[in-house]
Amino acid sequence: xxxxxxxxxxxxxxxxxxxxxxxxxxxxxxxxxxxxxxxxxxxxxxxxxxxxxxxxxxxxxxxxxxxxxxxxxxxxxxxxxxxxxxxxxxxxxxxxxxxxxxxxxxxxxxxxxxxxxxxxxxxxxxxxxxxxxxxxxxxxxxxxxxxxxxxxxxxxxxxxxxxxxxxxxxxxxxxxxxxxxxxxx
Amino acid sequence: xxxxxxxxxxxxxxxxxxxxxxxxxxxxxxxxxxxxxxxxxxxxxxxxxxxxxxxxxxxxxxxxxxxxxxxxxxxxxxxxxxxxxxxxxxxxxxxxxxxxxxxxxxxxxxxxxxxxxxxxxxxxxxxxxxxxxxxxxxxxxxxxxxxxxxxxxxxxxxxxxxxxxxxxxxxxxxxxxxxxxxxxxxxxxxxxxxxxxxxxxxxxxxxxxxxxxxxxxxxxxxxxxxxxxxxxxxxxxxxxxxxxxxxxxxxxxxxxxxxxxxxxxxxxxxxxxxxxxxxxxxxxxxxxxxxxxxxxxxxxxxxxxxxxxxxxxxxxxxxxxxxxxxxxxxxxxxxxxxxxxxxxxxxxxxxxxxxxxxxxxxxxxxxxxxxxxxxxxxxxxxxxxxxxxxxxxxxxxxxxxxxxxxxxxxxxxxxxxxxxxxxxxxxxxxxxxxxxxxxxxxxxxxxxxxxxxxxxxxxxxxxxxxx
Numbered sequence: 001x002x003x004x005x006x007x008x009x010x011x012x013x014x015x016x017x018x019x020x021x022x023x024x025x026x027x028x029x030x031x032x033x034x035x036x037x038x039x040x041x042x043x044x045x046x047x048x049x050x051x052x053x054x055x056x057x058x059x060x061x062x063x064x065x066x067x068x069x070x071x072x073x074x075x076x077x078x079x080x081x082x083x084x085x086x087x088x089x090x091x092x093x094x095x096x097x098x099x100x101x102x103x104x105x106x107x108x109x110x111x112x113x114x115x116x117x118x119x120x121x122x123x124x125x126x127x128x129x130x131x132x133x134x135x136x137x138x139x140x141x142x143x144x145x146x147x148x149x150x151x152x153x154x155x156x157x158x159x160x161x162x163x164x165x166x167x168x169x170x171x172x173x174x175x176x177x178x179x180x181x182x183x184x185x
Numbered sequence: 186x187x188x189x190x191x192x193x194x195x196x197x198x199x200x201x202x203x204x205x206x207x208x209x210x211x212x213x214x215x216x217x218x219x220x221x222x223x224x225x226x227x228x229x230x231x232x233x234x235x236x237x238x239x240x241x242x243x244x245x246x247x248x249x250x251x252x253x254x255x256x257x258x259x260x261x262x263x264x265x266x267x268x269x270x271x272x273x274x275x276x277x278x279x280x281x282x283x284x285x286x287x288x289x290x291x292x293x294x295x296x297x298x299x300x301x302x303x304x305x306x307x308x309x310x311x312x313x314x315x316x317x318x319x320x321x322x323x324x325x326x327x328x329x330x331x332x333x334x335x336x337x338x339x340x341x342x343x344x345x346x347x348x349x350x351x352x353x354x355x356x357x358x359x360x361x362x363x364x365x366x367x368x369x370x371x372x373x374x375x376x377x378x379x380x381x382x383x384x385x386x387x388x389x390x391x392x393x394x395x396x397x398x399x400x401x402x403x404x405x406x407x408x409x410x411x412x413x414x415x416x417x418x419x420x421x422x423x424x425x426x427x428x429x430x431x432x433x434x435x436x437x438x439x440x441x442x443x444x445x446x447x448x449x450x451x452x453x454x455x456x457x458x459x460x461x462x463x464x465x466x467x468x469x470x471x472x473x474x475x476x477x478x479x480x481x482x483x484x485x486x487x488x489x490x491x492x493x494x495x496x497x498x499x500x501x502x503x504x505x506x507x508x509x510x511x512x513x514x515x516x517x518x519x520x521x522x523x524x525x526x527x528x529x530x531x532x533x534x535x536x537x538x539x540x541x542x543x544x545x546x547x548x549x550x551x552x553x554x555x556x557x558x559x560x561x562x563x564x565x566x567x568x569x570x571x572x573x574x575x576x577x578x579x580x581x582x583x584x585x586x587x588x589x590x591x592x593x594x595x596x597x598x599x600x601x602x603x604x605x606x607x608x609x610x611x612x613x614x615x616x617x618x619x620x621x622x623x624x625x626x627x628x629x630x631x632x633x634x635x636x637x638x639x640x641x642x643x644x645x646x647x648x649x650x651x652x
Contacts, residue, residue: 036396036397036398037396037397038394038395038396038397039395039397039400040203040207040372040395040624040627041368041395041400041624041625041627041628042400042401042403042404042624042628043397043400046397046400047397047401050397052397052398052401054401055398055401055402055405057402057405057406057409058405058409061409061413065413075328076340079328079337079338079340080337080340080341083337084336084337086339088339088341088342089341091341093341099340099341102340102341103340105343105346105349105350105420105424105427106340106345106346106349108416108420109346109349109350109353109417109420110349110353112353112357112413112414112416112417113353113356113357115409115413116356116357116360116361116410116413116414117356117357117360119406119409119410120360120364120406120410123364123402123403123406124364124391126402127398127399127402128392129367129391129392129393129399130391130392131388131389131391132387132388132392133391133392134392135371135374135375135387135390135392135393135394136392136393136394136395136396136399137371137375137393137394137395137396138394140375140376141375142375142394142395143368143371143372143374143375143376143393143394143395144203144204144207144372144375144376145202145203145204145207
């Protein structure tokens with residue numbers, strides 16, 4: 001038989017955010033790792049409590065935006081200056097800097113276009129939110145009015161965690177079976 | 186959670202709980218549609234069909250079917266385009282600008298306002314694609330290598346900027362709207378029982394689960410998209426105004442056009458949001474979420490933007506006189522006293538005088554008055570675009586080419602058709618989509634819910650008297 005550890009899956013279901021938050025703080029203080037928290041709406045401050053690092057999506061958006069700026073500039077330079085230089089309405093395009101004011105609007109639109117769509121796509125893929133994906137919440141009530149703390153713990157920690165959850169007026173503690181984690185070679 | 190001042194009026198009335206918010210938002214989706222909904226849908230769908238007929242006729246015989254002529258080469262088409270695009274602006278303003286300003290009252294209205302934006306831009310797109318005359322060649326607007334050798338679209342032209350601005354605006358608004366919808370679709374998926382609904386909302390919800398990581402990313406995306414949409418919404422109507430302002434037509438060649446157009450757009454957009462909200466509120470019994478306070482806030486935005494528009498009209502007149510350019514002066518004289526002066530005065534009455542009535546608290550908190558005035562404002566804003574375009578073009582530099590203008594019934598049919606299309610889409614949206622961003626609304630329940638505020642206030646007073 002393979003060696004490894006067995007972990008219990010525990011759902012702590014709360015009726016509101018404050019007791020859940022207090023319970024999470026206490027769990028963390030007692031050295032218990034919180035795998036995830038499922039809530040009907042964004043609970044501010046929970047990231048710090050359960051140790052979710054700050055998302056870097058905004059940095060992605062910035063990079064996508066800069067890409068959009070460059071693409072638009074390159075496109076307009078190629079089409080208006082390099083490939084087919086033209087003098088339209090007395091506005092000659094001998095060099096890019098000559099006509100730059102006329103190129104600002106499209107440069108801006110392209111920046112916004114690339115930043116917004118790039119970021120949205122990255123967000124969806126990073127969260128694996130795709131059409132047909134299986135619902136990620138372990139309990140369907142979490143999109144309505146329940147706040148669920150999801151734990152994967154060994155027997156000893158599970159006891160401790162259950163006691164802490166009960167201290168903080170948890171509504172239900174559901175044991176959802178066990179998880180076998182094989183030991184590394 | 187931070188406490189909110191007692192003197193602020195609650196944004197959610199009654200004794201609501203999270204569960205009740207869920208129930209109220211899902212009610213139109215789970216329940217049967219009312220008779221009123223079917224009647225409205227039938228009317229909208231029929232007008233939409235009529236519009237499609239007129240549209241097909243135009244494509245078949247060409248834009249000679251319209252009332253446009255050699256002088257008024259832009260007429261109803263561009264009037265309607267600018268009108269619809271302007272209406273769209275309120276949605277982005279509510280969801281993006283008010284998000285950045287942390288205005289909590291936006292949460293009850295942003296979803297349907299964004300939907301309105303998307304449908305309005307679709308209506309606007311019909312007119313621009315059609316007004317080119319041969320819409321099957323519209324791909325030439327995009328920077329594609331084409332059959333004429335290396336001739337590219339002219340990037341110096343505001344008309345091309347408009348193509349980029351409007352398409353960016355449409356797609357970004359759509360993405361912003363959908364990202365906000367995902368958590369609410371998740372809620373519906375977990376609630377509905379019918380198998381086809383479960384399947385449909387399961388697909389639409391993209392497997393949303395509401396984990397803390399996902400919420401943190403969700404909020405970041407919302408914030409950055411709001412930050413991107415804010416300059417975007419200002420740029421779109423500025424660029425629409427460049428279509429006019431960069432020309433040399435007297436009455437169009439003005440530097441005040443961009444701010445004038447943007448405030449006019451927000452003005453008409455808020456009016457349209459109000460018209461729709463008052464109907465939705467009534468049909469779906471959402472009075473607890475779309476309160477009189479929300480209506481009052483929106484009416485205040487209408488006073489502000491309406492006054493900016495009024496100042497812009499007066500500035501135009503002043504600048505025409507002060508410039509000493511007789512063409513410029515005549516353009517305005519013609520608008521106010523020429524053959525189409527009735528449209529000028531309709532615009533002045535509807536846009537400058539009528540919104541001033543909202544200074545009276547009784548009027549701006551009255552549902553009936555708001556409903557009527559919101560429609561009046563939209564009529565006024567339609568006339569604004571008509572006045573800018575038609576009377577101006579009919580009498581330009583050469584009196585020998587002065588002309589008159591009457592719309593053909595095809596013109597009218599397409600316009601009515603787009604209203605039908607807008608109505609059809611909005612009705613379908615309100616029946617099958619969550620009309621209120623319920624996840625966001627739940628976040629403000631404790632600070633801004635009526636019963637929750639009262640409880641907090643009582644608690645505070647007890648605390649004080651105990652000392």
